[in-house]
Amino acid sequence: MDKSYYAKAVALADRVVRTFDPRMKWMWGEALLGYALAKLDEHERTDRYTPFLAAYCDHYVLHPPVVDQSDTAAPGLVTFMMQKKTGNPAYAFLTDLVLDYVRHEPRLIEDSVNHLGKSFIGKLYPKSIWVDSLMMFSVFPSLYAKHAGDAELMTIAARQPRVMANYLMNPDDGLWYHSYWVKQKTHYPRRRIYWARGNGWVVASLPMILENIGDHPEKSGIETVFRKTCAALMPLQRPDGTFTTVLGRGGRTYRELSATALVACGFLQGFRMGLLDGSYRDAGVKAFRAVVDSFRQTPDGMSLPDVSAPTIPLPLFPYLGYALVPKRADWSYGIAAVLFAAVEYDRLG
Secondary structure, rough: OOHHHHHHHHHHHHHHHHOOOOOOOOOHHHHHHHHHHHHHHHHHHHHOOOOOOOOHHHHHOOOOOOOHHHHHOOOOHHHHHHHHHOOOHHHHHHHHHHHHHHOOOEEEEOEEEEOOOHHHHHOOOOOEEEOOHHHHHHHHHHHHHHHHHOOOHHHHHHHHHHHHHHHHOOOOOOEEOEEEEEEOOOOOOOOOEEHHHHHHHHHHHHHHHHHHHOOOHHHHHHHHHHHHHHHHHHHHHOOOOOOEOOOOOHOOOHHHHHHHHHHHHHHHHHOOOOOHHHHHHHHHHHHHHHHHHOOOEEEOOOEOOEEEEOOOOOOOOHHHHHHHHOOEOHHHHHHHHHHHHHHHHHHHO
């Protein structure tokens, strides 16, 4: 295994802690970046990124955040990792804010919550569950329940993939729609328009959840869903190893590197866990290397290009709502996806 690819991903992480303000937003993208840095520290058995993450948590101890949607529940991944690592009880206070939301937020459909929750935009947008919640809402309770031995919370986490798949996965082809509008009783977009990063959230988050829930009654069902989604994505990988921002549209949409890194992570972890065969390992390696080969060297260090901006399923012109989303370098969640994939890539070696 060529270690230079992993080394370049670590260099990207080093650039983050050198140039980013640790007082990042209490929001999903920054949360995933923090969680990825914590996972990288865990993998390396170091405290390399701990000061940066502690500064993030310390800022919100002094400025308590509002947890009002799935996207603002994701930072629990960071606070809990730092709570475990440092033993700081103030970080437990932040984790408890997220736990309270996960436990008590009213359910919208079965055991899943309105993705946008009680946020301002959530009051304007149709009440809906989103594929994003598999990563933003579901991974944290599975992680916390694993370490705390919390059976009730584990059940909440383990149910989410089944509920989400029932409403968001197309059973005909195994790919996932972005959202399900509950009042309208339909997935959205209504046509077969598949957002690549959304499908990336699926294949990256499901192995994380599986690894946390262990021998749970929901396990086999999640494995089936995961395999079907991976099988649907495999033929959509481009010859250069990447995926386009809208899947299955040939060269009409641009390559999207956060989605590519998420698929790489899911394929590699799925292989490591014995859920996928060697063809997925090879595809995952190809995808990860394609992302790293796209890095650009800047005066500040490594930079990740071609990551699409935050994306919502627009009520009008859904295809254009994905295809015209601008891309830029170094979005927090794109870097997080690369670091998740880097850890799995290095574990292969």
